[in-house]
Amino acid sequence: MDIKATLRAQHIETPSWAYGNSGTRFKVFAQQGVPRDPYEKLADAAQVHAYTGIAPAVALHIPWDKVEDYAELSRHARDLGVGIGAINSNVFQDEDYKLGSVTNSDPAVRRKALGHLLECVDIMDATGSDTLKLWFSDGTNYPGQDDIRARQDRLAEALAAVYERLGEGQRFLLEYKLFEPAFYTTDVPDWGTAYAHCVKLGPKAQVVVDTGHHAPGVNIEFIVAFLLREGKLGGFDFNSRFYADDDLMVGSADPFQLFRIMYEVVRGGGLDPATGVAFMLDQCHNIEPKIPGQIRSVMNVQEATAKALLVDPGALAAAQREGDVLGANAVLMDAYNTDVRPLLAGLREELGLAPDPMAAYAKSGYFEKIAAERVGGQQAGWGA
Amino acid sequence: MDIKATLRAQHIETPSWAYGNSGTRFKVFAQQGVPRDPYEKLADAAQVHAYTGIAPAVALHIPWDKVEDYAELSRHARDLGVGIGAINSNVFQDEDYKLGSVTNSDPAVRRKALGHLLECVDIMDATGSDTLKLWFSDGTNYPGQDDIRARQDRLAEALAAVYERLGEGQRFLLEYKLFEPAFYTTDVPDWGTAYAHCVKLGPKAQVVVDTGHHAPGVNIEFIVAFLLREGKLGGFDFNSRFYADDDLMVGSADPFQLFRIMYEVVRGGGLDPATGVAFMLDQCHNIEPKIPGQIRSVMNVQEATAKALLVDPGALAAAQREGDVLGANAVLMDAYNTDVRPLLAGLREELGLAPDPMAAYAKSGYFEKIAAERVGGQQAGWGA
Amino acid sequence: MDIKATLRAQHIETPSWAYGNSGTRFKVFAQQGVPRDPYEKLADAAQVHAYTGIAPAVALHIPWDKVEDYAELSRHARDLGVGIGAINSNVFQDEDYKLGSVTNSDPAVRRKALGHLLECVDIMDATGSDTLKLWFSDGTNYPGQDDIRARQDRLAEALAAVYERLGEGQRFLLEYKLFEPAFYTTDVPDWGTAYAHCVKLGPKAQVVVDTGHHAPGVNIEFIVAFLLREGKLGGFDFNSRFYADDDLMVGSADPFQLFRIMYEVVRGGGLDPATGVAFMLDQCHNIEPKIPGQIRSVMNVQEATAKALLVDPGALAAAQREGDVLGANAVLMDAYNTDVRPLLAGLREELGLAPDPMAAYAKSGYFEKIAAERVGGQQAGWGA
Amino acid sequence: MDIKATLRAQHIETPSWAYGNSGTRFKVFAQQGVPRDPYEKLADAAQVHAYTGIAPAVALHIPWDKVEDYAELSRHARDLGVGIGAINSNVFQDEDYKLGSVTNSDPAVRRKALGHLLECVDIMDATGSDTLKLWFSDGTNYPGQDDIRARQDRLAEALAAVYERLGEGQRFLLEYKLFEPAFYTTDVPDWGTAYAHCVKLGPKAQVVVDTGHHAPGVNIEFIVAFLLREGKLGGFDFNSRFYADDDLMVGSADPFQLFRIMYEVVRGGGLDPATGVAFMLDQCHNIEPKIPGQIRSVMNVQEATAKALLVDPGALAAAQREGDVLGANAVLMDAYNTDVRPLLAGLREELGLAPDPMAAYAKSGYFEKIAAERVGGQQAGWGA
Secondary structure (H helix, E strand, O other): OOHHHHHHHOOEEEEHHHHOEOEOOOOEOOOOOOOOOHHHHHHHHHHHHHHHOOOOEEEEEOOOOOOOOHHHHHHHHHHOOOEEEEEEOOOOOOHHHHHOOOOOOOHHHHHHHHHHHHHHHHHHHHHOOOEEEEOOOOEEOOOOOOOHHHHHHHHHHHHHHHHHHOOOOOEEEEEOOOOOOOOOEEOOOOHHHHHHHHHHHOOOEEEEEEOOOOOOOOOHHHHHHHHHHHOOEEEEEEOEOOOOOOOEOOOOOOHHHHHHHHHHHHHOOOOOHHHOOEEEEOOOOOOOOHHHHHHHHHHHHHHHHHHHHHOOHHHHHHHHHOOOHHHHHHHHHHHHOOOOHHHHHHHHHHOOOOOOHHHHHHHHOHHHHHHHHOOOOOOOEOOO | OOHHHHHHHOOEEEEHHHHOEOEOOOOEOOOOOOOOOHHHHHHHHHHHHHHHOOOOEEEEEOOOOOOOOHHHHHHHHHHHOOEEEEEEOOOOOOHHHHHOOOOOOOHHHHHHHHHHHHHHHHHHHHHOOOEEEEOOOOEEOOOOOOOHHHHHHHHHHHHHHHHHHOOOOOEEEEEOOOOOOOOOEEOOOOHHHHHHHHHHHOOOEEEEEEOOOOOOOOOHHHHHHHHHHOOOEEEEEEOEOOOOOOOEOOOOOOHHHHHHHHHHHHHOOOOOHHHOOEEEEOOOOOOOOHHHHHHHHHHHHHHHHHHHHHOOHHHHHHHHHOOOHHHHHHHHHHHHOOOOHHHHHHHHHHOOOOOOHHHHHHHHOHHHHHHHHOOOOOOOEOOO | OOHHHHHHHOOEEEEHHHHOEOEOOOOEOOOOOOOOOHHHHHHHHHHHHHHHOOOOEEEEEOOOOOOOOHHHHHHHHHHHOOEEEEEEOOOOOOHHHHHOOOOOOOHHHHHHHHHHHHHHHHHHHHHOOOEEEEOOOOEEOOOOOOOHHHHHHHHHHHHHHHHHHOOOOOEEEEEOOOOOOOOOEEOOOOHHHHHHHHHHHOOOEEEEEEOOOOOOOOOHHHHHHHHHHOOOEEEEEEOEOOOOOOOEOOOOOOHHHHHHHHHHHHHOOOOOHHHOOEEEEOOOOOOOOHHHHHHHHHHHHHHHHHHHHHOOHHHHHHHHHOOOHHHHHHHHHHHHOOOOHHHHHHHHHHOOOOOOHHHHHHHHOHHHHHHHHOOOOOOOEOOO | OOHHHHHHHOOEEEEHHHHOEOEOOOOEOOOOOOOOOHHHHHHHHHHHHHHHOOOOEEEEEOOOOOOOOHHHHHHHHHHHOOEEEEEEOOOOOOHHHHHOOOOOOOHHHHHHHHHHHHHHHHHHHHHOOOEEEEOOOOEEOOOOOOOHHHHHHHHHHHHHHHHHHOOOOOEEEEEOOOOOOOOOEEOOOOHHHHHHHHHHHOOOEEEEEEOOOOOOOOOHHHHHHHHHHOOOEEEEEEOEOOOOOOOEOOOOOOHHHHHHHHHHHHHOOOOOHHHOOEEEEOOOOOOOOHHHHHHHHHHHHHHHHHHHHHOOHHHHHHHHHOOOHHHHHHHHHHHHOOOOHHHHHHHHHHOOOOOOHHHHHHHHOHHHHHHHHOOOOOOOEOOO
């Protein structure tokens, strides 16, 4: 395998919302130069691609990124050297969704939520995006609040309607999450639930793994390997966490875990674009600057991928076959312990890029420029 | 609904191994009067049924409960007023299984493990048991030790062979567990994995929920509701835990959780024997006496069931429909806060039993008798 | 012990901020009739006291509850039948505190934060409050971001300055929290850290236990028992959680845990007002109405306390002495399984209150009144 | 700082019990060539030192390592090139300790347990060991089983008696553990409890951090930094875990965490032998061979230490001072991402050792020799 060629082909998608302000329930800290509209978000995302060379797609979030003319937005993206990635629906930031969206016991709310999801498919048509990402914050806070099982019926109904609406070459990815913002039940709390719904619907429904959405101790690479084996791994929402859904930069909390995940992707053939595994970031840069935060994250995924590609499959298989526990582990660790930064610097130079993206961006003056220009207007943020 | 009639019909199965010594990796503390063979285990289990009136079945564990003549064992059970319940396979206590049983990279070990599983079906035939419970300790301790995905292939192959062998009216229940004794990957770590395998095999394969086998924070009643909705809830291995797989007496750590689980069983129709949901105990009485520990556990399940049956479905549905969060929660809590002990004492008296099973057993002199008689021989314990 | 007299003497303090809007990072859902200033918050809190009879104190949050004239605010409270409880400082909602307050590496920020804390003591003087509650959101999100140990030095310095400023009969309670909003280190993450600082400072510094601020599996009643034994339990911030710091109504997620906590309080003499243990609520009513949410919470604490008072100390001690594991557990469970609602209804009637506070409040028309009157102005919420 | 000199001075202590068989509650898998007495354990430990050059001390476990003549045992160790390290007490493997040792409600059991602890000090005198390691499995399985607070009184009494007995230059390290084998309360469950007891006793009592003994999410390096700042970090029991107290090889589950821990040790001066921080291993090699398992573990600690030493303190402090979140994190990550294996291979060659200890041991024929020689007799294991 030509490692460099494989690494050059890996595309990491950044999310438009990562360029706006974000925070915790306690405080959203504002940053300088934050974009005020989807066009400025795309411009920032284009910077990440310009310095890393492997981040050519940008996910949109509806309604945060609603515009009059999606064709124009797509053109704007193309002019910046990037393209529109997944369309992310939002059925959690409207007063009507206080007790749920597609699983709400009120049929009027369910209709409204489904309408939004179908509108997102319209936007896919308009932008040429082939992927709809569905995350439902739906759930309950108190035992008895609503009927767990009836909510599954309602969920199944909504998913079927969306599935039905998908066009040729379109798919949706169903996201699961253990908790937050619901604190007792969540209607899609784990991969099993997402998988069960997707299997019933068919090949256009797949599961997306957000690396921060699991209970403590859950083995994420196992889930990745399992879903790949089933043809149901639609992609990743990458980020990292020490505690709950912390949404820190991917690879910053447990780089070895990220490596193990990427190893299972490599092992399962998931780097082959034909499998359709999407490598997306989904993070909250609460205190660190946005664009460098994304650049570092893209680099972290790339470093983990490079290390995963360095694992010697023959030596590993031999040690596994012989039951050589320490030997097999050592094959994996040898790859992990390798410093791949020189390899990746070389790769960038082959692509005509600076070897150190963080330093190059810092020197570019882009931040100073947007900090000066983007005054007035409403800073974009969650919900903006 | 006639609550008392429903409670009378609920059967709770106790496990033969709960009557033997058990412990932690640090120490197995021996107790007096512990049975020395399967016949004595059945005698102890019969005591639990004699005082509770709802524990007429006893699960066997193979090879711990191997006997020459299973027909004789079944007769012995019948004479004691109980019957043989699920057959539990054991592919974790042989030196060959150090690196796995049906998922071992060595085909000879896999063949041996499969042979044991098929032998368990033979024992089902011989005892008339209709349920095989499959728990695999298979997994790995170190990243790289073995191939996650290949192990799934091997697991699927073994399960298919067992499924094929099942006769008319027989089924298997597949158990999942997050970790222990494997500490990196477990080959069936969660309900999603068990569910996916069972769905592929067909109706004779179902999932069993051991209440101590989840990651911290996982909502067990959600899983119960989901599996019931899918027709894939085969039953429970009841116990309770504060930390990991502590195997304490069911209901002792979080009685409210047990109530919520039983509420979902009631809600989903799982008390109807036709659904085939088996209510089994699986506990380790490391420091408390065995028989009273089982009696208390049976009573705890019964109390939780009684409370679940007291939930007013009409009031609950109305509050849920209106989005009355506090009202709906209050309907559930009203049932939970009810003291059902008088109701259950009355139920026992109707059955001709003493109202207080713990006191009645203590007074019976059974413990003093077995403590005096069961000297010499090898006390039964895990592995014995 | 006269249980009813003890229950009558127990005071539960409600927090002013619980009457305003709150939410998660995803969305703050607005409610009708939410107060627009500290005076209206006190009016709502007075309702909780009016129907429960045991919630006569209201905690303030500075600067959210800043007013021109604290003497007037205290008078207003008295007129409503309540009083001012603990003063809660806030050093987490200012742009300057992005990287910390009293532990910030910038001395100017530290000075500002300390200034705020000292101002809170001024407000204690002005209101007659004897308790300052200190919670620091300070921490870091990324390894290396700041020096763990230097931050402890800065924390110690600030705490010493506040301690020095405390007057006769004044104290502070130091709160700990595992994580959020900081996601890598928190400067006061556990009771050990809070305890160590308090021990060094002296008797006016005590630890406050927020029941939602622990890692999964941590035994909270152990901490309560330990701190009481050391004379360092200053009080509680009550709420409940299934996952992280969910801030649900106390007693709603694990009523048995709340009972165990209250049992340790009873066991350690913590209901004696002389010990100074403060019973405070700290919850977020994201989706349920505020005032009934607080009423239910006060009732839940009271029910747990009543059950704890029902534990038979002589029977318990005897069983413990004899090593009777099941017997000792049964003594505790007998109290827990008792339905104390009739007892508490009777208690309320002796106090001249309606036996069912939830129903009485619902019938009172108060909600309809504030929903109609409190239009216009800015609804209070976190940060308002 | 001379990194190589510092690394040469770091001593890692291996435990005698790691060379014997170990397992889980489900099964202890036997290995070939396992030692049959303390003398053979020392011989195996000497191998680890021979190939790593930095493991010259061996911890003993009493009564597992009881011998007639400790002077002879010490001589034997010296002849092998190693020395006796910490003495580990064992008050958990006797029938009397079923409900606790020093915290048992039965005074006779407490006396017996204290007697054992004092005997361990005698053995320190006899062997010249300066460190006693105290781990208590004491706790309860069920709420109400015993009095949490009375158990603290009993614990304090026993610790005071042991403290009193310590001679000049002797100390004890108190170990904490969240749970297992006790599943409801543990009498020393966290660092705060251990710290509080040690502070009261004086400078000869310190806390030992077992890296597997925390609740999920607990930040271990914070505890390390805090205890070092207080002069109360006595040392480490190193191992690693994905779930609970898995006792895997240190550094195998989360090498980045091990690096962060070692960074705080370096930052706090803990590599200076004057601070007395002991670097001890405490692992269970359930499925991997014992001696190579220890060699790998020693190497993992050394690699983490080397990386920690590579952190540029000036650059880090500057970034931290400026609030440069990404910059400060990058300084740490630069060190972590460095491949230190060449550096350590060079270090070994300077010491006259083979550059690859694993390969050198494998080639040595030692395993084949002990597998052939150590037949007959009783293999050593937990409790043997």
